[in-house]
Amino acid sequence: MEKRVLGAFGLIILTWIGYYYIIYPMYAPQRPAPVDRTVPQQQPGDFATGDDPASAYPPGEAPEQSFDAPRSFDATPDAAVTEPGRTPPPHIEDRPRQDLAADSWDRSERVLFLPPAEGAPAPRDIVVENQYFRGVINTMGGVITSWKLKGYRGIGGDEVELVPPDREAGPDIVLTTERGPRSTRALRFTADRDEVVLGPGQSSGSVTLTADAPGGLTITKAFVINRDDYAVDLQVRIDGGQGLALGSKYYLRWGGGINVTERDWDQDLYAFRGFASLNDTVIDEDLGTEFEDPRPETTGETHWVGVRSKYFFTAMVPVDRKARGYRLNGRPVQRPQYDDRQIAAELSMGLASPLTDNFLLYLGPVHYNTLESYGYGLEGAVDLGWTIIQPISRITLISLVWLHQFITNYGVVIIVLSIIVKILLFPLTHKSMKATQGMAALQPKMESLKEKHKNDSTKLNQEMMKLYRDAGVNPLGGCLPLLLQMPILIALYTIFSSTIELRDAPFIGWIQDLSLRDPYYVLPVLMAATMLIQSKMTMKDPRQAMFVYIMPAVLFFIMMNLPSGLILYWTMINVLTIVQQAFQNRFFPVQPAK
Template sequence: MESQRSLLVIAFAIVSFFLWQDWQKDYGPKPVVPAQTAINSPNASAEPQLSASGPLSNTTSTTAAVTEGKVIEVNTDVLNVKIDTRGGDIVGLVLPKYTLSLEDNTPYPLMRQLNGFNYTAQSGLLGDGPDEKRTAKPVYSVTQDKFALADGQTELNVSLKLEHNGLQIEKRYTFSAGKYDVRVDYIVTNTSTGSKVIQPYHYLAQTIENGKDGNMMMPVYRGGAYSTSEQRYEKFAFEDMQDQNLDLATKGGWVSMLEHYFVSAWVPQAEEQNQLFSLVNNNEGIIGVRGPQSSIAAGESKTLTATFYAGPKDQASLAAIAHGLDLTVDYGWLWFISQPLFWLLQQIHNLVSNWGVAIIAITLLIKLAMFPLTKAQYEGMAKMRNLKPKIDELQARYKDDKQKMGPAMMELYRKEKVNPMGGCLPMLIQMPIFLALYFVFVESIELRQAPFIFWIKDLSVMDPYLVLPILYIVSMYAMQKLTPVTVTDPMQQKIMLWMPVVFGLFFIIFPSGLVLYWVVSNLISLAQMLYIYKGMEKKGLHVRNA
């Protein structure tokens, strides 16, 4: 029994260690590296340079932006977008289907330029294109200042046009009803007498703050991420951008910026050889992709295409857009457990239409699946309790001969058919499930602002009235009363007495969905214990505490 309780403490310490390790990896202090003030293009000798006065610079005159360009608005059922005709870049993006919080119904502003904070999605053409080494981005022409997806309309095209250096360029955004992914085409026609070379680039730029949200036990990542043909998903935090430039050649791939439940991403053509890059300029972290150079003969037209995504981390939608993009729903190192658990949770929700009820149902299924192990655990604990007099006798007999005590104890276990570690296996299995569910409840946008019943209006945040943490503490004490105890040391008894309170204090700041899972798990365990103990007492085994 002492080993069972000690293992509980050790298991909790291991879980805490891995949570702390993940927090340190993404949010812990890193060496301070001075921000780069100039932008250098990787492989500059082989490709057009991206200088500080080129297309990735934010140092161009604001006066020019005001007098030469304008901001147009594009509204669909799921996106409200602002596009600056100077460069044709996305400088604002709001998600009308999502609010800031339950208390604040303001639509969620994913991309914005306000109060010294910039978050934009930019793109252009290098080579003979209009963005090569210019002090100011080109100004596109548009036919109207506002575009809206009409009722019943499935697609909306927003066309920006420009003539430059013998090239007729149309930058076309194609929005679709109900979708957060936008097709971005460059349709380029060479009207000159000679061939032209162009190279597309796409990048995300965001003002570097601390890259941290939440708290120490409930951190959320804000920063970059990318994918290559060899790495399906890799985070690239703002600190990494300050430390060194990303420079990776890959077939396909994508780049993104994450903001807890939301993500923006540029996805180039999967069959092309692309170059991923990052840099820091004027306290802005930039992560992007350059496509291959394309030669356009005189009189020829070419279309260069990429996909832009800005919206919720919906795994099914992201997986359909690009390989590995669904991994931006970051379930951590236990993703191979979290993803099946989320799938099962989602299937249950489709039946019951309440995420809290779905959590209760998945908890019941997990506990039922583990019942054979649980039964073996409690039977093993009961047998160990009944063996205690014989164990005490062996310890007294061999107290001065440790070498003989070990074999004698093992012989006793063999003779009585008792596995001293038999009670540990269910707990060792349950802890990874608990941690995997922790990531599911923290990362899955489906639980954001998802109500359960009564006072629980949002399963992704802590219980506002602490009812669930209190119920957890009470259920833990009830389990302690039912669990056979052989601990006689007063200090260990005090530790065991206060353990539920310590656990409950941790659960105060956890998502209420996770605490709901653990409370229901404890209640089911209590019912299983009563059932198992009743059967063992019929066999003459003493299992309950006096």
């Protein structure tokens, strides 16, 4: 029996090691191989008036058509990109900037750029701000160039920046025409104000950007900022354009993806995913791990599309009517010292001029209750684990958030949660301990049967089962509490690894973030020590001594890099089990088998 148990645990350990060192690296972000990033040249027959990105600018302002060249929207390359005070963390200052030609990497067809109207104003930044965020919208294309969340700190201690510093995110409008897709990214919009900064007593504010393009086309984007909201209302108006021979649809495009915000760069990058809600089903796609051909549009009633990192999420939601489809594409991006991933998301909308569409743009944390409150099913982007685990994850998350209303320290919340779980499982644990004690009491008789039927395994098993029945002992009864704990452990691991609640949540002293590993491994050592004490209290067979010492050591190495909040919970469960075992041994001692 002991050999079989040791063999089973050995198999589990080998499986874990195989996953960690073989399977995980296969799907972890890898440094991509060099690829040809040559931008397609303008072909004869395309718009002579200047659909080429270079011709979208007055003389002397055309950007270089190189993937890694600095982005030049006006005479000062970075003026439209970096607002005052926006300094990337030191280790990413060397990121190469990209120009407009990189914006069509995710499409199989070439995207050309509608040129700005003659005499259009120079690009400038519009600041939008409420109590949750400070954003920057640039009038070149009317796209977001910065979006900082005030309540969260990122790499280097600065406010979390959701827009990658080397590219705009969107929302860009791509029109279909008889001559192919045309982006409005190069249009120079006129804004009706310089900023929207909501102060006390101001519930909302708006900024409207308007641009004229060839063919009699007028594009209007109106951004509405609400004081107590991560989301922004966007109204898109398309008028005219008969000279462009518009097609039957347009795309609202979020091309730049989402920024890496966590100190653990690889773990954050590993969590990058694209999402869409198609026909009331949430589509979850792992993108950007390798170079691949652009994916075609997926058609069907689309409720929203978005991109998420480990803790943050950007989404576009059509409000008045559903989108006709969506497109998600990703690619790895090679940096001098590290890897990155870029995921582009598009909504396909029906097009008729004149047209007015309303959208909701969410740029904020992966917070279940917040996402659920919008009523569009955005909470489907929250990773709650396997389908069978999701109800437990949801209940556990609700419990943590509810307790946090009364207890400000999430570490103490976890301790209280472990006490509650232990109380709920007390009757089952009591029966389990009695079963373990019963097995210990039967040990002499079991050894006698083994000696008596050592050459007849069938007879031995029959006699053993009869012995268990006569003594009223279930040999598997001792495993029940552990089996019941496993779903909770998996749920907690999922919650601590992918929801915002425990991000940057301190406990005591050296533990300043319960979503990260213990930097000094104090909690893993305590967990292993409590497991050792617990095992010694229940060990009755001296032959199990090696097993008692091996398992805590093995689990220490398996769990040492898991979130410290999870280790704290498991350590507390061990401590409470030790207390219950001491109580059991004192008041319900082992009775010798008759």
